[in-house]
Amino acid sequence: MSMYGQVFVKNNQYKLKGVFHHLTPNTPIRNADDGWKLMGVTNPRDMTYIHSYGGEAIFFESLSQGKLLATRCDNPDCETSGTIYIPFRIHCPDCLAKNTVIDLTDIAKKTARVHTFMTCARSGAFNLLDKPIRFINIEFDGVATILMSYLSIGDPTIGMKVVPIFKTCGPTFTILDLSWVPKGTGQGQLPEGFSF
Amino acid sequence: MITFSKQQLKIPQLQRPVYLVTAGQSKFDRAFPDKRIEELCIDAFTMAAGLLDISPAELKRYIHSCYYGHFADHFGDQLLGESVIHDRLGLDPLGNVGVKTGGATGGSTIWEGMKAVASGYSDCVLVMGWERMDEVPTDEGNFLISCAADKDWESPLGHIYTGYYAVMAQRYWQIFGKSEESFRKTLAEIAVKHHGYARFNPFAQSPMKITVDDVLKSPIVAYPLRTLDCCLMSVGAACTILCDEDTAVKLTKNSKNKPLRIWVAAGSHTLRPADRRDMAIPLLPHETADQYKDLGERFPGGERYPGFTGFLAARMAAYYGYGMAGITNPMEDLDVLELHDAFTISDVQTYEDIGLRPYGYGRNYVESGDCYHTNPHTGKPGKLPSNLSGGLIGCMHAVGATGIMQTFEIATHIWDRWAEIHGDAKLWQQFNREKPEDWTNLQVKGAKRGMAISHAGVGSHVTSTILMDPDHLMKKDA
Known part of the structure; x- marks a missing residue:
């Protein structure tokens, strides 16, 4: 039995394997200033959620294959037809028609630049990125939106040209599989598991 | 460019x-550690009844429906917490509903209560908000808060909201602050002001006598934002009672409280800032399109609206709210404000969104001294003081209660009861807090009109709550 909960889908139903929660006893909370009287209890809980990416699954799968996908409204009757979205939008926010999936990798490699950034010395619990985290928000030519991601190498500046890198070796299948480095960075400098 | 319809x-x-x-x-x-959340809700309700000089039981007889603001079930680890509070307040069999819009939950809950009275469904409603954020350590709290960001696209990137605001701070500082150290100091002055005003508020969690230097030397959370630039994580409750005119007259007949007219309006924008698309700046009544024609020339990079430097939701909440209440220029028509200072940078951004200053010039609201109770440059009353409670940075951010706390504060000024309530020695003692020897009366003299801004996420929901003395309305048919 695996110590981690694992899931696959068969006949459009979830099939579960392994342990999905770990039992930890609760303990009393007592008042050290008042004769150790009872004030409450701890409630430990360790759960694994089962989350569907739905129509965005193709985006996260593609990151592990070194591709950055976006979507575009191609509805000729939509007043914002032709608008390109990344983050990936399954449906056009205006006409609600299903968007066309497009490969944005080349445009990203040629035109991505930092719109704004920040360096984060702390994170919330359960965060997996190394500190400090260098958040960057990225503009692309011809794209209506500004993608949030993180820079793996160097110090960000507004307007800095960056290129995407992908965790193709040992992917997590999350947004963390996409990162960025300054244009001109060599393959040998990339973090473990990442490639252009 | 996207546009909005006439409807x-x-x-x-x-x-x-x-x-x-x-x-x-x-x-x-x-x-x-010594109180359940319903005990704090009952404290708030008892105080509300006390300000009317009636018992809680008597006040309850007037209430017809209830609106509860409680944002984060996972913080309190109690689904349907609204039902717990409703039961402990003994308000069965009245209809009640929970409201959740992140940091704007308090404002949105008042919005719902107002609509119930305005429509005639109820003649008197309870609006109660609370949050319990002490059931997990702070870093897990930051994780839980970050769950309000998009869980696939944003939350994994740091699991910390301060980071999501810091990118805005960086962009704003470089474009509109022109990377000037003086702008960073202006941000720090906001933190000094809010922690400082909290010293005179017995309810407040973080009273501090600090300097700009203290803020600039406080630990970095997400550069350029430091610990003292950030709002608090809090526990507490706040409530208000809204009525039609007949009930308002009956309930206040033996009280110093004057019934105050209230309008609440709401706006929204994308949960992910990444999804923001360009648009023309929606104009407030005292603005013209011409004044923004050359914004990008005056502030290179500032031509993209709302980009990462404006909050469309705040602008729309102001647009709808000003229209409802007849406000044509907030700097001239309002006397006191409570703004959602989740971070010093978002405070400055909001000055522009709600029209205290044109886009690009928000810092001037602080640097001119207009935002203070007493203008430090002139020694005279500030033109439009804000966050005299201490705001989210100095007083509290018990999320579901925050917008209601802000509204309570505005009301105490218009009732001319700020000093009576905040200076009450018994209250300081009851809260086990020391009233400072230099305690200062922050009552805004002659206040007749005020506004509270309640704000969620990175600008996903914003409400404007406007209060006015009914003898000092801006338009007769409002």
């Missing part, structure tokens, strides 16, 4: 006037 831009109308007659709140603190 979407219609100014909302109430079917009948709505009045705020009283409000109350609990002590706010980082943790309450």
Whole structure:
């Protein structure tokens, strides 16, 4: 039995394997200033959620294959037809028609630049990125939106040209599989598991 | 460029006037090991009844429906917490509903209560908000808060909201602050002001006598934002009672509280800032399109609206709210404000969104001294003081209660009861807090009109709550 909960889908139903929660006893909370009287209890809980990416699954799968996908409204009757979205939008926010999936990798490699950034010395619990985290928000030519991601190498500046890198070796299948480095960075400098 | 339709831009109308007659709140603190949340809600309700000089039981007889603001079930680890509070307040069999819009939950809950009275469904409603954020350590708290960001696209990137605001701070600082150290100091002055005003508020969690230097040397959370630039994580409750005119007259007949007219409006924008698309700046009544034609020339990079430097939701909440209440220029028509200072940078951004200053010039609201109770440059009253409670940075951010606390504060000024309530020695003692020897009366003299801004996420929901003395309305048919 695996110590981690694992899931696959068969006949459009979830099939579960392994342990999905770990039992930890609760303990009393007592008042050290008042004769150790009872004030409450701890409630430990360790759960694994089962989350569907739905129509965005193709985006996260593609990151592990070194591709950055976006979507575009191609509805000729939509007043914002032709608008390109990344983050990936399954449906056009205006006409609600299903968007066309497009490969944005080349445009990203040629035109991505930092719109704004920040360096984060702390994170919330359960965060997996190394500190400090260098958040960057990225503009692309011809794209209506500004993608949030993180820079793996160097110090960000507004307007800095960056290129995407992908965790193709040992992917997590999350947004963390996409990162960025300054244009001109060599393959040998990339973090473990990442490639252009 | 996206546009909005005429129907979407219609100014909302109430079917009948709505009045705020009283409000109350609990002590706010980082943790309450000795109290359950319903005890704090009952403290708030009891105070609201006390300000009307009636018993809680008597006040309850007037209430017809209840609106509960509680954002984060996972913090309190109690689904349907609204039902717990409703039961402990003994308000069966009245209809009640929970409201959740992140940091704007308090404002949105008042919005719902106002609509119930305005429509005629109820003649008197309870609006109660609370949050319990002490059931997990702070870093897990930051994780839980970050769950309000998009869980696939944003939350994994740091699991910390301060980071999501810091990218805005960086962009704003470089474009509109022109990377000037003086702009960073202006941000720090906001933190000094809010922690400082909290010293005179017995309810407040983080009173501090600090300097700009202290803020600039406080630990970095997400550069350029430092610990003292950030709002608090809190526990507490706040409530208010809204009525139609007849009920308002009855409930206040033996009280110093005057019924206050209330309008609440709401706006929204994308949960992910990444999804923001360009648009023309929606204009407030005192603005013209011409004044923004050359914004990108004056501030290179600032031509993209709202980009990462404006909050469309705040602008729309102001647009609808000003239209409802007849406000044509907030700097001239309002006397006191409570703004959602989740971070010093978002405070400055909001000055522009709600029209205290044009886009690009928000810092001037602080640097001119207009934002202070007493203008430090002239020694005279500030033109439009804000966050005299201490705001989210100095007083509290018990999320579901925050917008209601802000509204309570505005009401105390218009009732001319700020000093009576905040200076009450018994209250300081009851909260086990020391009233400072230099305690200062922050009552805004002659205040007749005020506004509270309640704000969620990175600008996903914003409400404007406007209160006015009914003898000092901006338009007769409001």
